[in-house]
Amino acid sequence: MTEIPTDVEEPQGVQAESAVDASRRATDVPDEFGTRQRARPNAGHSVASWLRWAWYSLTSMRTALVLLFLLALAAVPGSVLPQRGGTDSFKVVQFYRSHPTLAPWLDHLGFFGVYGSAWFSAVYLLLFISLAGCVLPRSRRHLASMRNRPPAAPRNISRLPLSASWSTDADVDTALQQAHDFLRSKRFRVDRTSSTVNAEKGYLRETGNVVFHLSLLVVLIGIAVTSFFSFSGTALVTEHAGFTDTAIDYDSLTHGPLVDVAKLPPFSFSLNSFEATYQRGGSANGDAATFNANISWQPNLESAPRERDISVNHPLGTQGTNVYLTGHGYAPHFVVRDGAGRTYDEVTPFLPQQGTFQYQGVVKLPDAKPSQLGISGFFMPTLSADPVTHQPISIFPAADNPAVVIGVFSGDLGLDSGVPQSVYTLDTSKLKLVTSVVMKPGDTITLANGMGTITFAGYDQWAAFQINHDPGKQVVLAAVSAMVLGLVVSLGIRRRRMWVRATADGAGRTLVEVGGLTRTDASGGFDDEFARHVGALQAGSEPAAEHEED
Amino acid sequence: MPVDVGLAKLSNDLINAGIVAYSLGFLGFAIDAAFGNHAAPDDAAPARAIKVAVTGLVAPRVPAMAGAPVVPAHLDEPGPADPAGSADPAGSAGFTGRVTVESGAEAVVSSSVMSSAAVPAAPGGGPTTPASMNAHGGANSSSGSVQADGGWLERSVGRLAIGFTIIGWLLEAGSITSRGLAVHRLPWGNMYEFTLALTFASVTAFLVILIRQPVRYLGVFVMAPVVLALGLAVLVLYVAPAPLMPALHSYWLAIHVTAAIIASGVFMVGTAATMMFLVADRYAVAIAAGKPVRFAALGRMMPRPDTLDRTAYRAFAFAFPIWTFAVIAGAIWAEYAWGHYWQWDPKETWAFITWIVYAAYLHARATAGWRGRNAAYVAMFGFATIIFNFFIVNIFISGMHSYAGV
Numbered sequence: 001m002t003e004i005p006t007d008v009e010e011p012q013g014v015q016a017e018s019a020v021d022a023s024r025r026a027t028d029v030p031d032e033f034g035t036r037q038r039a040r041p042n043a044g045h046s047v048a049s050w051l052r053w054a055w056y057s058l059t060s061m062r063t064a065l066v067l068l069f070l071l072a073l074a075a076v077p078g079s080v081l082p083q084r085g086g087t088d089s090f091k092v093v094q095f096y097r098s099h100p101t102l103a104p105w106l107d108h109l110g111f112f113g114v115y116g117s118a119w120f121s122a123v124y125l126l127l128f129i130s131l132a133g134c135v136l137p138r139s140r141r142h143l144a145s146m147r148n149r150p151p152a153a154p155r156n157i158s159r160l161p162l163s164a165s166w167s168t169d170a171d172v173d174t175a176l177q178q179a180h181d182f183l184r185s186k187r188f189r190v191d192r193t194s195s196t197v198n199a200e201k202g203y204l205r206e207t208g209n210v211v212f213h214l215s216l217l218v219v220l221i222g223i224a225v226t227s228f229f230s231f232s233g234t235a236l237v238t239e240h241a242g243f244t245d246t247a248i249d250y251d252s253l254t255h256g257p258l259v260d261v262a263k264l265p266p267f268s269f270s271l272n273s274f275e276a277t278y279q280r281g282g283s284a285n286g287d288a289a290t291f292n293a294n295i296s297w298q299p300n301l302e303s304a305p306r307e308r309d310i311s312v313n314h315p316l317g318t319q320g321t322n323v324y325l326t327g328h329g330y331a332p333h334f335v336v337r338d339g340a341g342r343t344y345d346e347v348t349p350f351l352p353q354q355g356t357f358q359y360q361g362v363v364k365l366p367d368a369k370p371s372q373l374g375i376s377g378f379f380m381p382t383l384s385a386d387p388v389t390h391q392p393i394s395i396f397p398a399a400d401n402p403a404v405v406i407g408v409f410s411g412d413l414g415l416d417s418g419v420p421q422s423v424y425t426l427d428t429s430k431l432k433l434v435t436s437v438v439m440k441p442g443d444t445i446t447l448a449n450g451m452g453t454i455t456f457a458g459y460d461q462w463a464a465f466q467i468n469h470d471p472g473k474q475v476v477l478a479a480v481s482a483m484v485l486g487l488v489v490s491l492g493i494r495r496r497r498m499w500v501r502a503t504a505d506g507a508g509r510t511l512v513e514v515g516g517l518t519r520t521d522a523s524g525g526f527d528d529e530f531a532r533h534v535g536a537l538q539a540g541s542e543p544a545a546e547h548e549e550d
Numbered sequence: 551m552p553v554d555v556g557l558a559k560l561s562n563d564l565i566n567a568g569i570v571a572y573s574l575g576f577l578g579f580a581i582d583a584a585f586g587n588h589a590a591p592d593d594a595a596p597a598r599a600i601k602v603a604v605t606g607l608v609a610p611r612v613p614a615m616a617g618a619p620v621v622p623a624h625l626d627e628p629g630p631a632d633p634a635g636s637a638d639p640a641g642s643a644g645f646t647g648r649v650t651v652e653s654g655a656e657a658v659v660s661s662s663v664m665s666s667a668a669v670p671a672a673p674g675g676g677p678t679t680p681a682s683m684n685a686h687g688g689a690n691s692s693s694g695s696v697q698a699d700g701g702w703l704e705r706s707v708g709r710l711a712i713g714f715t716i717i718g719w720l721l722e723a724g725s726i727t728s729r730g731l732a733v734h735r736l737p738w739g740n741m742y743e744f745t746l747a748l749t750f751a752s753v754t755a756f757l758v759i760l761i762r763q764p765v766r767y768l769g770v771f772v773m774a775p776v777v778l779a780l781g782l783a784v785l786v787l788y789v790a791p792a793p794l795m796p797a798l799h800s801y802w803l804a805i806h807v808t809a810a811i812i813a814s815g816v817f818m819v820g821t822a823a824t825m826m827f828l829v830a831d832r833y834a835v836a837i838a839a840g841k842p843v844r845f846a847a848l849g850r851m852m853p854r855p856d857t858l859d860r861t862a863y864r865a866f867a868f869a870f871p872i873w874t875f876a877v878i879a880g881a882i883w884a885e886y887a888w889g890h891y892w893q894w895d896p897k898e899t900w901a902f903i904t905w906i907v908y909a910a911y912l913h914a915r916a917t918a919g920w921r922g923r924n925a926a927y928v929a930m931f932g933f934a935t936i937i938f939n940f941f942i943v944n945i946f947i948s949g950m951h952s953y954a955g956v
Contacts, residue, residue: 065914078899477882
């Protein structure tokens with residue numbers, strides 16, 4: 001229907017007309033050298049003609065351009081506003097708090113989930129339909145043009161953008177045969193008629209162009225596969241603990257509609273140890289330098305466990321599923337002996353607090369006697385005192401001087417109310433603060449009123465893993481690889497045509513005319529190439545170079 | 551490994567010296583552009599004579615290649631589509647390689663035939679013209695550009711400018727290398743280092759184009775942003791050399807960021823050519839319509855619009871696949887590092903927007919009604935998105951790329 005981006009830059013004026021004539025005559029289809037315009041149907045035309053018009057409009061280059069601009073525009077708000085489902089989804093809540101009137105409206109219009117919103121999808125789906133409507137017929141035409149003969153020579157070769165002529169003693173047939181052989185040797189596709197040689201080269205350009213655009217469609221297919229068949233979840237695993245790839249072992253799990261959650265790949269692993277190193281000193285003091293998780297894993301329950309490391313940029317891959325290391329923290333180990341003499345051995349992950357080197361968490365002991373106990377506080381890997389407030393703070397993320405700063409609460413934890421609670425926060429409304437204390441590993445405190453003792457026994461580390469399964473990504477990877485290849489070919493190669501006409505001048509000599517046509521845009525100099533070919537043709541046509549006056 | 555303080559200091563000294571050299575280069579290009587062309591006695595005179603140097607044309611080369619005597623080829627008058635067909639090349643001397651011709655002012659204005667109009671004619675159908683060559687249209691005009699051909703001083707200024715630019719380029723190369731050696735990694739881990747690499751890529755692209763085409767005037771438009779960006783880098787963005795965080799410990803850093811740097815650098819040169827195109831085109835249109843040229847008078851010193859347009863297109867067509875590759879390499883890296891190849895992180899979103907806009911530019915060039923100025927505006931907008939991504943997104947919008955270290 002219309003052209004795909006091929007930077008057709010037709011030389012203006014007569015030569016364009018002749019070339020297009022030539023190509024039409026020869027191939028009967030408008031190829032990349034020509035464009036077609038479609039008029040809007042007049043009133044009174046049938047529905048079918050209106051539909052046809054709508055289809056042509058949708059698949060026109062102008063519409064594609066407008067849709068490209070729209071897509072760029074539609075992508076902007078998602079980069080400025082917080083988005084749900086990403087790493088910063090908590091910011092949506094913050095945004096709601098700071099813009100209480102605006103936020104619900106934006107939410108309603110899909111601005112907190114731009115890339116899944118109806119309007120964003122509409123733009124790219126229309127673009128892809130436009131693309132398909134353009135590229136599919138064009139691929140067919142390109143296939144046809146590769147089978148067809150090169151276009152016939154224009155009537156007036158001297159009016160082409162590049163042309164040359166000379167006289168030779170060779171007869172018409174010899175001159176043409178020589179031109180034919182020469183151009184063929186230069187890997188032109190050559191067609192000889194009684195008076196001309198028509199040659200064309202650079203079909204790969206359009207091939208690259210078509211491959212690029214078809215690959216875009218395949219990318220869309222890959223994305224569709226992803227959305228139907230992928231799953232993605234997170235799991236927090238402390239040292240010496242394990243993970244099995246079943247739905248209940250995930251902290252969170254999202255999956256496509258066609259994923260059978262009961263049949264996840266049956267691998268499992270346990271975290272042997274975790275190691276992190278940090279920058280010391282300088283402007284990057286405290287920034288992580290390396291993360292490494294040592295695990296033992298099994299592809300399935302029957303196989304023997306094997307050991308390996310997972311680090312950032314080095315995920316574990318098994319059965320199309322990847323396990324990534326995405327975070328880490330500390331899990332303090334408390335041993336609580338309650339008033340009834342019962343012992344609770346709790347290793348509880350504490351979560352890193354943004355912008356600090358401390359980790360926050362709670363321990364809940366609903367079964368403790370005589371009353372329920374709750375511990376809320378911070379793990380300080382490197383305990384120090386704030387120089388101004390003298391409050392305990394952590395000054396480094398490595399466990400150089402580990403301590404916990406905790407408050408111990410007794411009373412009703414609120415777990416029996418039936419309202420779901422976060423395991424990382426303590427509802428203190430029905431609790432009474434028993435004591436606040438800073439403890440080093442090995443320290444034990446005794447609680448008043450015979451409520452028992454608490455020992456800070458030490459700590460483990462934990463690692464956060466992301467587990468992804470995405471069968472669409474191979475499709476996407478293959479498609480984008482083809483895309484780059486097609487792009488390089490289509491922008492790097494130019495299509496060029498050459499025509500040679502030989503005519504007897506009636507005085508026993510032969511006039512040879514050579515013409516060349518290409519797009520003016522593509523890189524590389526066709527003028528140089530043309531000049532070389534002309535030089536060689538001329539030299540070949542008359543080795544005993546006695547040149548005619550012009 | 552600890553940072554090598556001595557090398558880090560050397561890197562800083564080298565870039566400071568490099569900025570001085572670049573500034574001198576910029577100054578030279580500016581002087582060259584402003585005064586180099588004053589062969590024209592009066593810019594208001596419509597038919598002033600300007601000197602045109604055409605290098606590397608098709609026609610003069612042909613005989614040499616054919617092994618025939620070196621004689622200026624006869625060139626037919628430009629066809630009816632060529633408004634400058636009236637340019638009278640009489641009285642000119644022809645040389646192979648470099649040809650200096652007196653030409654009518656229309657040649658500057660016409661959008662497609664400078665080179666053909668400027669090609670010398672063999673005197674009256676000379677006796678041994680081996681081939682007659684037409685060179686209509688823009689097909690062969692890549693090399694046809696208006697250049698100063700004034701006195702010794704003007705030529706020297708232009709050469710000095712190139713010389714200073716090359717010196718600055720070498721100093722910057724030294725600065726980047728020593729910084730890399732100081733921190734034992736590729737030195738593009740933060741905005742300061744990225745700016746150095748980006749400007750280095752731009753100047754490299756400019757120098758490479760300079761080898762192939764006489765586009766010295768591009769120097770003003772390339773060196774100005776380069777000097778500005780480097781000044782900004784040294785004064786505002788500078789961070790002391792430091793190792794990278796674990797997320798950046800990957801050979802994909804080399805692949806992804808290097809591709810992004812090369813593409814951005816070449817986009818920048820293409821943008822410079824586009825800016826010149828817009829001015830030169832306005833000038834050409836104003837002259838053709840007999841309207842006052844006002845600020846577009848700058849265009850008088852520039853190559854013809856279609857030459858600039860083509861230079862710009864070639865830069866964009868070269869950079870676009872590299873940018874595509876950079877985005878894809880980033881996605882592959884993200885797949886390894888974050889577990890998802892595409893997460894609409896602000897930075898990748900803007901990289902995508904840039905990609906879309908340049909794709910629109912390539913489409914616009916092939917769409918009737920969008921060629922020329924409109925396509926050029928799209929290209930300018932494309933670079934604006936790169937700038938936005940680099941400054942606004944890096945500094946004001948947090949995302950998963952936020953470790954870039956402002």
